[in-house]
Amino acid sequence: MTEFLAVGDRRIAVERRTGRQPGLFWLGGFRSDMTGSKALALDRFGAQHGLAVTRFDYSGHGQTGGDFDLGTISRWLEEALAVFETTGGPQIVIGSSMGGWLALLLIRELRRRSASRVMGLVLIAPATDMTELMLAQMAKKYRTLLLKQGYVDEPSEYSPDPYRITLSLIEDGRQHLMLGRIIETGCPVTILQGARDKDVPKEHALKLVQHIVNDPVTFTLVPDGDHRLSREQDIALLERTIEGLLAD
Secondary structure (H helix, E strand, O other), X not given: OOEEEEEOOEEEEEEEEOOEEEEEEEEOOOOOOOOOHHHHHHHHHHHHHOEEEEEEOOOOOOXXXXXXXXXXXXXXXXXXXXXHOOOOOXXXXXXXXHHHHHHHHHHHHHHHOOOOOEEEEEEEOOOOOHHHHHHHHOOHHHHHHHHHHXXXXXXXXXXXXXXXXXXXXXHHHOOOOOOOOOOOOOOOEEEEEEOOOOOOOHHHHHHHHHHOOOOOEEEEEEOOOXXXXXXXXXXXXXXXXXXXXXXX
């Protein structure tokens, strides 16, 4: 049954599977929701292994609903922290694309509070500093329009409808940039990256690796993998990765 958690003026939809620890905590990507193929595969994995699983939809996404155009990294991070605080015991955090960035921001804030229960991070095509990556990949005409009207609608290969990028999202993202300084996680980090990823190029993911210097990092490059890494063999790789963390 879907729960709803009050975070500020939002009611965040949460799906929770009860089970043993460590729990699995899912952070989806930009414009994704908790019924995506990887999120559901994670839930099935939890059921098969008797593990607790927590999934949720950011504001403006999925069952949470609301105005997507109000979304910012600060807003979505606040929601992720609030949902995480409803979990108990050690957690393995799995973040996809934007969720990878949010996972790193989440653990940074938890460590600031001396309250990190994260025993492992699995980052799938992590879009660290995603807002700057978006801006760098944006055509000049769209950048000009973004500054002029405060938003731009860009075509997407993942949807028949364009993706709206707001200037407030880009500007807010600059408060949360991580690249350029050492990133501390306090736990093992595994990065799964597709070599054919056009949205988060492998070079960007490798740049992240160079910033995690005090924690063990495993980088797995999938030669024929795209950004989503949601094929059957990609899901199997994700499951093996989690099994490895559980065995440690």
